[in-house]
Amino acid sequence: MNHVFTPVPLSGIYSKKRYLTPGVIVLILIALNGMVFLAGRFFLGIGSVTNLTNLYPWGIWIGIDVATGVALAAGGFTTAALGHIMHREHYQVIIRPALLTAMLGYTFVALGVVVDIGRWYYVWHSIIYWNPNSALFEVGTCVMIYMTVLYIEFLPIVTERFLGRVKLPGILHNLNRAIEFILRILDNTLSKTMFVFIIAGVVLSTLHQSSLGTLMIIAGEKMHPLWQTPVLPLLFFLSAVSVGFPMVIFESYLASRSFGLHPETKVLLKLGNMVAPILLLYLAFKIGDLVIRETFVYLAIFNVQSVMFIIEVILGTVVPLIMFLNKKVMKSLNLVFMASCFVIFGVVINRINNFIIAYHPPYATEAYYPSFGEISVTLGFAAMLILMYRAIVMIFPVISLNINHSNNHHLPHSQEVSK
Amino acid sequence: METNSNSHSRRHFIKNVAALGAGVVATSANQAVAAPANILSEDRKGVLVDTTVCIGCRNCEWACKKSHDKESGNIEEYSDRSVFKQFRRPSAATYTVVNEFSNPKNPALPINVKVQCMHCDRPACVSACIVGALSKYEDGSTIWDPVKCIGCRYCMVACSFQIPTFDYNKAIEPNINKCDFCNERRKAGKLPACVDICPVEALVFGTRSEIIKIAREKIQRNPERYINHIYGENEVSGTSWVYLAGRNFYELGFPKLGFKHAPGVSEAIQHGIFAYFVPPVMFYSLLGTMMWIYKRREEFNKEAELAEELELQSEPESEVEEL
Structure with missing residues (x-):
């Protein structure tokens, strides 16, 4: 094996990059702007910040923050399936970053739910009041359990960071040995039982990624026939799987750019090779559904729905599929990155279409359009996610340095890492 | 299952909080609500709304607000017919509204249509609700439980008739608002407030099978007056409230729905x-x-x-x- 899998915290001796950069400051401002509107939502009610009405009860907080957030966090379970279940060891290097993205992604999905629901302080009610008929109950329960699983999967990274380095100052130093002992037990237990959680993570993801598609089925006639189909759960699942690897490519590429590292070109290109078949399968089901239900007739009507459907399918699925099938594209990481961006765009538009564009309630006189406050909160959450990602990869060993050609004996795990 | 009074629900609430505190999540399995099984009784109640009889006096709106402790104002104000210029929908302020439509048969006699929750036999809201805050009762009513609700508004997404509404401007305890079939009044042996006050008997309260029979007889006796369609008899597999009209229902603000139940x-x-x-x-x-x-x-x-x-x-x- 020529590649050495050595994740390190991107700070101190491993990276000279500082946390604050002009880009990070912009992100902090976007996050703060979002917080201002969040305050409005919590003190004055949802109506004071959003354009939601009795006709349009769900807006971009559900359509983007929750539904799209879950889809874009699919990198976590797809790489876990590839790396752990199918045991492809050379993908180890991307599992941790994907896991972190999923963990943060789901955290912000949960926050998005808390912000959107009217009685947010009762968010725990679904734990004690069950309605097994409800697709939302299933999504909520699965997301809750999966989020816990993601945190457990991340724990070994935390223990790895601190094992052998517990040095509490002053009086607290008496606790050092005890903490060290607890960490070691935790680490041992986790490494022996982790497979249970990894499999659970994949099962839970499969369930709720598809059930997210079931959500809008009950809206019946209120949903545009281009999207309203009984195979929605399958389409949601396939599109989530198809966006998993592109999301990993996207995020790994940007992270290495941001920290001035060599991108994991070989691994990412290999990963890109697997996108085309999944994307093709998704497209086949999407088009097949269109043909079987004969809903293509609605494409002849020129309106927002038909235009958005065409954008979703052509720009978001066909274009990246052609790119991923092209040999020239598959040799250049930049082009694969671009193709991945198209897939991500396609899934984002698909979720927005399903939850917002397709929803046309009776008695509506004008369409819903998100308010400045709603957009601010959504962007604020995205900015906070990136800021937390940056902080965590600088503190914890998540991203691997491409050190296969240097003398890697000098970079053992237990080496002291300065802040 | 048949009671839903506040004290009862509060007791449930306290019990559940205690259960959670003790970490005994498993005990709440018996809280799992109202599965899909058809719990409806044969003599469940319903209301027949005859839109050809309604005169648009809007007394029902006043009575509804009054009996639900909402700001109702003076009943005389309700004779103001200028509100009909706007197409209105139920809201937090009122669980029922009356709209007016033109009558092609006789322009001097406009058609008035009262709107409220239809109390579906198989309600989409009940199936959708994440915490089972909406329940279908044996007597035909569909009722919202303020203790369980988390305010996710999935019921509003699900409802075929676009009935539940939400308090968007309340930061704390925003409610889902919809007709509760005058649960409190009926338990006290009284008629629903709107039925009780209707001066022209446009609203007929009875068992669902009874009112469907009446509706059918009315159509038979007066085929010129009515179109041959009892709205709600079969829509979304049946609703507790059913309508008669002299004009196509889809021109009177009713959504065109299939006969299969929504969930x-x-x-x-x-x-x-x-x-x-x-x-x-x-x-x-x-x-x-x-x-x-x-x-x-x-x-x-x-x-x-x-x-x-x-x-x-x-x-x-x-x-x-x-x-």
Whole structure:
């Protein structure tokens, strides 16, 4: 094996990059702007910040923050399936970053739910009041359990960071040995039982990624026939799987750019090779559904729905599929990155279409359009996610340095890492 | 199941909080609400709304507000017919509204249509609600429980008739608002407030089978007056409130709906995927087996590699290094 899998915290001796950069400051401002509107939502009610009405009860907080957030966090379970279940060891290097993205992604999905629901302080009610008929109950329960699983999967990274380095100052130093002992037990237990959680993570993801598609089925006639189909759960699942690897490519590429590292070109290109078949399968089901239900007739009507459907399918699925099938594209990481961006765009538009564009309630006189406050909160959450990602990869060993050609004996795990 | 008074629900609430505090989540399994089974009784109640009789006096609006402790004002104000210029929908302020439509048969006699929750036999809201805050009762009513509700508004997404509304401008305890079929009044043996006050008997309260019979007789006796359609008899597999009209219902603000009940497909998918947790458990075992096989294969390959390496080395050395 020529590649050495050595994740390190991107700070101190491993990276000279500082946390604050002009880009990070912009992100902090976007996050703060979002917080201002969040305050409005919590003190004055949802109506004071959003354009939601009795006709349009769900807006971009559900359509983007929750539904799209879950889809874009699919990198976590797809790489876990590839790396752990199918045991492809050379993908180890991307599992941790994907896991972190999923963990943060789901955290912000949960926050998005808390912000959107009217009685947010009762968010725990679904734990004690069950309605097994409800697709939302299933999504909520699965997301809750999966989020816990993601945190457990991340724990070994935390223990790895601190094992052998517990040095509490002053009086607290008496606790050092005890903490060290607890960490070691935790680490041992986790490494022996982790497979249970990894499999659970994949099962839970499969369930709720598809059930997210079931959500809008009950809206019946209120949903545009281009999207309203009984195979929605399958389409949601396939599109989530198809966006998993592109999301990993996207995020790994940007992270290495941001920290001035060599991108994991070989691994990412290999990963890109697997996108085309999944994307093709998704497209086949999407088009097949269109043909079987004969809903293509609605494409002849020129309106927002038909235009958005065409954008979703052509720009978001066909274009990246052609790119991923092209040999020239598959040799250049930049082009694969671009193709991945198209897939991500396609899934984002698909979720927005399903939850917002397709929803046309009776008695509506004008369409819903998100308010400045709603957009601010959504962007604020995205900015906070990136800021937390940056902080965590600088503190914890998540991203691997491409050190296969240097003398890697000098970079053992237990080496002291300065802040 | 048949009572829903506040004190009762509050007791449930306290019980549940206690259960949660103790971490006994399992005990709440008996809280799992109202499965899809058809719990409707044969003599469940309903209301027949005859839109050809309604005069648009809007007394029902006043009575509804009054009986639900909402700001109702003076009943005389309700004779102001200028409100009909706007098409109105039920809201937090009022659970029922009357709209006016033109009458092509007789322009001097406009058609007035009262709107409120239809109390579906198989309500989409009840199936959708994440915490089972909406329940279908034996007597035909569909009622919202303020204790359970988390304000997610999925009921509003699900409702075929676009009935539940939300308090968007309340930061604390925003409610889902909809007609409760005058649950309190009926328990006290009284008629629903709107039925009680209607001066022209445009609203007829009775068992659902009774009012459907009456509706059919009315159509038979007066085929010129009515179109041959009882709205709500079959729509979304039947509703407790049913309507008669002299004009096509779809021109009177009623949504065009199929006869299949709204939660059908969604529930079929849900129960198909879960089917007593068998599919998820099977999927789990399948993945587990795969993981094991792939891991074994990897180990096998490594062992083979190692053996090859050892063979390449000289014989005495390999003996020493043997593990």
